[in-house]
Ligand SMILES: C[S@@+](CC[C@H](N)C(=O)[O-])C[C@H]1O[C@@H](n2cnc3c(N)ncnc32)[C@H](O)[C@@H]1O
């Protein structure tokens with residue numbers, strides 16, 4: 001199985017430039033997608049010029065959209081990572097925006113956009129209750145949250161789920177892209193794109209869009225998977241082919257970025273990466289925790305350089 005799998009990945013690698021930093025031009029001319037307009041599956045096959053859209057990747061997410069809130073389904077790893085990635089976001093953003101991390105609503109007055117929000121499993125956490133300790137009262141984080149995703153089915157699922165609770169029903173969900181939001185001249189205090197960059201057509205262009213959506217001195221948070229041998233073994237061979245956590249073919253090793261590459265393309269997009277952390281899985285507890293080891297899954301926090 002492994003040699004066949006390796007050959008498939010290598011074939012893909014041969015056909016795709018690892019990271020084309022020279023392709024920075026955005027030829028997007030299509031009208032902007034408002035919250036009411038959608039990028040439908042049919043349109044997924046018409047290559048409307050929008051730099052971040054990788055239509056094959058979007059089709060994969062569209063096919064499993066109704067499983068977003070099944071914590072044992074294909075998005076199990078994201079559900080399991082949620083508390084840990086939220087802890088990183090909460091601590092870095094509280095420090096950056098000088099907010100009290102112990103306050104009930106630390107992000108009151110701030111606007112967040114969750115780019116590639118999927119079914120909203122992270123967006124909802126910015127608004128819904130967070131357990132500070134298992135026995136303690138729960139607090140809303142207070143940010144104004146916009147969740148965007150290029151797959152209409154994801155946004156529909158996110159909307160329906162958020163409407164189940166008045167606390168989360170205030171989230172603005174739109175089927176759109178970062179580039180389209182830019183055309184509407186939207187800006188946010190914090191721009192968050194978790195586990196999305198490895199699924200976009202042009203990572204450097206995507207980072208430019210994220211940076212442009214961020215207010216000067218605002219924050220950008222990105223998580224992804226390192227293009228390392230360890231990541232190949234853990235995130236593809238183990239997660240897809242042995243443990244069946246993710247559908248086979250979810251990830252292409254060649255689409256991963258190393259932390260150095262991510263820092264570089266963010267820097268070119270005017271985002272200074274200030275902090276990075278790795279995610280470590282404990283097979284005994286089934287839990288994820290933050291770690292210094294960024295060789296597989298990692299998350300980066302940066303700030304927009306004011307011009
Ligand atoms: C692995 S999921 C991550 C979902 C969510 N960020 C999370 O971590 O829970 C990647 C999501 O990005 C979306 N996506 C991929 N390319 C996109 C793009 N160019 N613009 C907006 N969304 C995109 C996919 O539809 C999918 O929902």
Ligand SMILES: [Mg+2]
Pocket residue numbers: 195196198199251
């Ligand atoms: Mg991914």
